[in-house]
Amino acid sequence: LTTPPVETPFLNPQTNTKTSSFFSAHYSKDPFTGNIYNHGYCIRPTPFLSAQINMMQFNSHGDLIQQCTSSLPFDTFVHDAALSKNCICYFVPPYFIKEDAEMSYIL
Numbered sequence: 001l002t003t004p005p006v007e008t009p010f011l012n013p014q015t016n017t018k019t020s021s022f023f024s025a026h027y028s029k030d031p032f033t034g035n036i037y038n039h040g041y042c043i044r045p046t047p048f049l050s051a052q053i054n055m056m057q058f059n060s061h062g063d064l065i066q067q068c069t070s071s072l073p074f075d076t077f078v079h080d081a082a083l084s085k086n087c088i089c090y091f092v093p094p095y096f097i098k099e100d101a102e103m104s105y106i107l
Contacts (some may be wrong), residue, residue, distance in 0.1 A: 011036050011074070013051065018064070019037075019040065019054065019056055019064060019067060020042065020054055020067065021040030021042045021054030021056075021067075021069075022040035022041050022042055023040050023054075023056075023057060024038050024039050024078075024079075024080075025040055025050050025106075026038075026079065026080045026081070028081055028082070028083035028088060029083075030083065032100065033060070034059070034060030035057055035058065035059055035065070036057070036058040036059075036060070036062070037055070037057055037058075037081070037093055038058070038090050039053050039054065039055050039056065039057065039078060039081065039090060040053070040054050041053060041054070041078075043056050043064055044070060051071060051072045051073070051074055051075050052066055052069050052070065052072060053069070053070055053072055053090065053092075054068070054069050055067065055068055055069075055070065055088070070091075073092070074091060076092055076093060078090050078091065078092060078093075079091070079093075
């Protein structure tokens with residue numbers, strides 16, 4: 001079985017920079033530029049999510065344009081965002097995971 005080469009998605013072709021987080025299933029697309037905006041949690045070396053969110057901007061072809069990280073007040077689950085002409089707004093629900101919470105489903 002021979003598999004064809006696959007290009008790495010979500011990669012900046014000029015710098016070979018990859019996204020530094022998970023990628024949400026809910027993205028926002030700018031209707032004027034075609035740019036795609038998404039978010040994901042930064043990975044840290046524990047079974048918990050990070051209290052940081054990575055925000056990403058891609059062009060209409062899926063090439064990474066830029067990304068930045070922002071701290072969250074606590075570990076939580078950000079589900080979706082709203083996009084306006086000048087900003088993107090992420091909703092941080094009032095739910096948090098205690099650092100010492102039992103994670104029995106992770107084995």
